[in-house]
Amino acid sequence: MKITDIFKQNEITVSLELFPPKPGVGLGNIKKVVSECAELKPSFMSVTCGAGGGGSYNTIEVVREVQEVNGITALAHLVCVSLGRDEVSKMLGDLKAQGINNIMALRGDLPHGVSENTGDYRYASDLIEEIHKIGDFCVGGGCYPEGHPEAETLHKDIENLKIKVDAGCQFLTTQMFFDNNILYNFMFRLLKNGIDVPVVAGVMPVTNSKQIERIFKLSGAPVPPRFKAIVDRFSDNPKAMRQAGIAYATEQIIDLIANGINNIHIYTMNRPKNAKSIMDNLSEIFV
Ligand code: FAD
DSSP states (O other): OOHHHHHHHOSSEEEEEEOOOOTTSOOTTHHHHHHHHHTTOOSEEEEOOOTTSTTHHHHHHHHHIIIIITOOOEEEEEEOTTOOHHHHHHHHHHHHHTTOOEEEEEOOOOOTTOOOOOSSOSSHHHHHHHHHHHSOOEEEEEEOTTOOTTSSOHHHHHHHHHHHHHTTOOEEEEOOOSOHHHHHHHHHHHHHTTOOSOEEEEEOOOOSHHHHHHHHHHHOOOOOHHHHHHHHHHTTSHHHHHHHHHHHHHHHHHHHHHTTOOEEEEOOTTOHHHHHHHHHHTTTTOO
16 A cells, blocks of 8 residues: 555554665564564554665565565665666666555665765655656655754755655655654744645654664754753663653654644664554554
8 A cells, every 4th residue: 555545544653664684694583573563553664775775675675574474564765875777767666576666765875985976866856756757656755853964954954855845755754853842843844835745753762872872963863851861860771761762752652643743653673672662552542
């Protein structure tokens, strides 16, 4: 099923994200991770993809596992930086052959030490236009409630986002954020700029102290004082930190839904146990 139809048919959706194993290491325990996440009956499951093309084939293996083996609609990420048109066309053909018709189209970032994009696409919007020329796919894109790190201003980033939506981006998933007010402000700005496609709010349960520094560095998101207090108090007690991280993410999701943000994406990071704890907390809200 197309993800845009899932949004139309369900008042509330909760999706989960997985990442595939690195190329050359086999599928490892990912099959178990996929089936444990599928048991939670998410609205759909997305599978990330490494930049540069090589990792994309593991993405295809995992989306196959999600959709064909476990019967959950899959969303395959496709990252275009350094890719040629022929490579993109082949990957889309291979995804189509597996029955995958939902694509999260991303530009990606150049790998460390690479200074130039030698591929055929400059922005995600170029990839999105191409995907629609190649076949009948439902296409989503990324967005950044605090502005993409390369954008001069949030305003400029939202103008660029409008180009992406006009190119055929049918829904947007946000980068993780830890203060819902930032998303509410962003939603207001999107509407003002004529962006009215569904926006899926990305929530990351931060459950161990090792993740914390890396996540805030990667996302560029400032640490809200309320979250900082939790980390300061519990980060040296792994069980307490996990419990507090799950509670924080749950509360964030409940507040989002209470304020009309009905499409939630949980950055599960291949941890079905965390996804289960959050889904259990939402059992009367997401039915
Ligand atoms: P774009 O939409 O192309 O934007 C990149 C920058 O260019 C922005 O600053 C934007 O303002 C600017 N821009 C866009 N269009 C124009 C234009 N026409 N003119 C001028 N400037 C423009 N990375 C991975 O490697 N694998 C993944 O699986 C992955 N999944 C992700 C999922 C989500 C939901 C999100 C939010 C991010 C994900 N990323 C992933 C990270 C992403 O690849 C990086 O954040 C990357 O830096 C930007 O990708 P993008 O598709 O948002 O780029």
